[in-house]
Amino acid sequence: MANRITLDVTRYDPAHDEKPKFETYEVPLRKEWVVLDALNYIKDHLDGSLSFRWSCRMGVCGSCGMTVNGVPKLTCATFLSDYAPGPVRIEPMKNFPVLRDLVVDTSDFLLKLAKSKPWIIRQVEKPLDEEYFQTPEQLEAYKQFSMCINCMLCYAACPVYGLDPLFSGPAAIALAQRYNLDSRDQGASERLDILSQHDGIWGCTFVGECTEVCPKKVDPAGAIQQYKLTATMEWVKSLVLPRGAE
Amino acid sequence: MHKRSNEPFLWLLFSAGGVVSAMLLPIHLLLFGLAFPLGWLDGPGYEKLLAIARHPVTRIYLFVLCSLPLFHWAHRFRFTLYDGLQIKHLNELINILCYGGAVVGTVLAAYLLWSIP
Amino acid sequence: MINPTEYLPKSYHTRLSTYWWLTRWAYLKFILREGSAVFVAWAVIVTLLQIHALARGPAEYAEFQNWLRSPLVLVVNAVSLLFIIFHAVTWFNLAPKAMAIRLGGKRLPNLAIAGPNYIAWAVISAAVAWILLRG
Numbered sequence: 001m002a003n004r005i006t007l008d009v010t011r012y013d014p015a016h017d018e019k020p021k022f023e024t025y026e027v028p029l030r031k032e033w034v035v036l037d038a039l040n041y042i043k044d045h046l047d048g049s050l051s052f053r054w055s056c057r058m059g060v061c062g063s064c065g066m067t068v069n070g071v072p073k074l075t076c077a078t079f080l081s082d083y084a085p086g087p088v089r090i091e092p093m094k095n096f097p098v099l100r101d102l103v104v105d106t107s108d109f110l111l112k113l114a115k116s117k118p119w120i121i122r123q124v125e126k127p128l129d130e131e132y133f134q135t136p137e138q139l140e141a142y143k144q145f146s147m148c149i150n151c152m153l154c155y156a157a158c159p160v161y162g163l164d165p166l167f168s169g170p171a172a173i174a175l176a177q178r179y180n181l182d183s184r185d186q187g188a189s190e191r192l193d194i195l196s197q198h199d200g201i202w203g204c205t206f207v208g209e210c211t212e213v214c215p216k217k218v219d220p221a222g223a224i225q226q227y228k229l230t231a232t233m234e235w236v237k238s239l240v241l242p243r244g245a246e
Numbered sequence: 247m248h249k250r251s252n253e254p255f256l257w258l259l260f261s262a263g264g265v266v267s268a269m270l271l272p273i274h275l276l277l278f279g280l281a282f283p284l285g286w287l288d289g290p291g292y293e294k295l296l297a298i299a300r301h302p303v304t305r306i307y308l309f310v311l312c313s314l315p316l317f318h319w320a321h322r323f324r325f326t327l328y329d330g331l332q333i334k335h336l337n338e339l340i341n342i343l344c345y346g347g348a349v350v351g352t353v354l355a356a357y358l359l360w361s362i363p
Numbered sequence: 364m365i366n367p368t369e370y371l372p373k374s375y376h377t378r379l380s381t382y383w384w385l386t387r388w389a390y391l392k393f394i395l396r397e398g399s400a401v402f403v404a405w406a407v408i409v410t411l412l413q414i415h416a417l418a419r420g421p422a423e424y425a426e427f428q429n430w431l432r433s434p435l436v437l438v439v440n441a442v443s444l445l446f447i448i449f450h451a452v453t454w455f456n457l458a459p460k461a462m463a464i465r466l467g468g469k470r471l472p473n474l475a476i477a478g479p480n481y482i483a484w485a486v487i488s489a490a491v492a493w494i495l496l497r498g
Binding site: 263264265267268269270271272273274275276277278279280282283284287288289290292295296298299308311312315316318319322323325326351354355358359361362363 | 394397398400401403404406407408409410411413414415417418421424425428431432437440441443444447448450451454455480483484487488491492494495496
């Protein structure tokens with residue numbers, strides 16, 4: 001294995017550049033390095049002005065999402081040697097406005113996430129000294145969807161989100177399902193009112209790339225299709241049962 | 247408070263059409279589109295086929311076979327036009343052409359099946 | 364959207380290219396899958412034409428048979444068949460994703476739902492073929 005590798009990295013300075021461009025850097029190719037290590041090497045030794053987000057460097061915080069050779073990846077979880085001999089193209093996450101270099105504006109995702117009401121909603125609150133009990137089976141029902149680290153790789157992979165900025169997107173909908181399926185939650189109806197819309201679940205065409213790129217195996221595409229089925233059954237019920245029989 | 251979309255109705259039609267298309271269209275197209283014309287297998291012949299077709303159960307079967315897949319096409323094609331061609335601003339027109347086309351096909355199927363002697 | 368300020372002049376907005384579906388094999392497969400719907404519609408049209416010819420009498424039907432034998436129509440129908448089979452396979456493989464059926468606490472594996480669908484496909488196809496092919 002060669003001991004150097006070339007990185008083509010997006011650079012964009014909003015104060016001076018009309019649009020992003022690529023700059024080339026040569027970094028050591030160490031067997032155990034991830035792409036994030038290479039970026040930090042650039043920042044430490046080659047070009048201190050390179051800006052990018054990262055934090056935990058172990059795949060739990062969701063900060064370091066970027067596009068590596070056209071594919072949305074967590075740079076802390078992507079081995080550099082997998083791209084040998086290179087060059088490796090590193091760009092900001094797709095479908096988000098670029099603030100600077102590899103940093104994107106994620107505020108739209110945060111808006112969509114809040115729209116899903118990703119918290120336990122109760123019609124009737126329990127007194128503070130009474131716990132909510134949950135069996136392992138009840139936990140299993142929503143656990144997969146709770147693994148989301150809000151890294152937004154699914155949004156970068158989703159062409160519907162790229163084409164329609166109003167679309168709620170994979171993670172927001174999967175997280176809504178996480179709470180819908182939680183035995184402690186009583187907010188399913190409220191969330192369905194918000195998400196059974198064209199910019200909610202019905203905008204999804206099941207491309208399935210969101211599930212492919214998810215680093216935590218959340219399977220947002222599965223969550224959305226299940227949600228469509230639930231919404232459809234609720235719709236049929238609303239036709240058959242008298243109105244207001246919620 | 248938003249009113250929930252009526253999209254589920256269209257999704258149901260799309261799903262039903264998807265199942266019918268998947269289960270039945272392959273064998274139909276294989277036999278009538280390739281095997282019989284190319285002589286790989288002997289087709290039923292006019293009299294036999296007419297006898298099968300004029301049976302009420304067959305007429306209903308053929309109606310389902312012709313109608314639901316068209317609604318499946320309509321739904322998928324509508325979204326393909328939205329996403330593939332990015333012409334969402336024409337969505338009224340797209341909806342009319344797609345679902346309208348499926349309705350026209352359905353009516354046509356009903357008429358044709360009615361008119362089998 | 365963060366409003367431009369003195370410290371943040373502007374962000375760069377990328378626009379998805381009209382040819383986004385050519386940029387990755389996964390996207391192309393998706394568009395082909397969606398495109399199979401067009402061939403589904405074509406199969407229905409052929410069936411409608413067949414019913415029409417059948418209702419008109421043996422001469423019309425024979426003419427329809429000849430049309431089916433013309434090279435262009437054969438090619439179109441062959442391609443359609445490939446796409447319709449592609450539709451069926453992708454449909455059966457994707458259908459389980461919409462159903463989270465739990466038995467004894469664990470979720471049913473996808474094959475438990477896709478499998479019966481494939482079997483039904485084979486049985487139904489055989490039944491249709493038998494009806495048409497028996498003497």
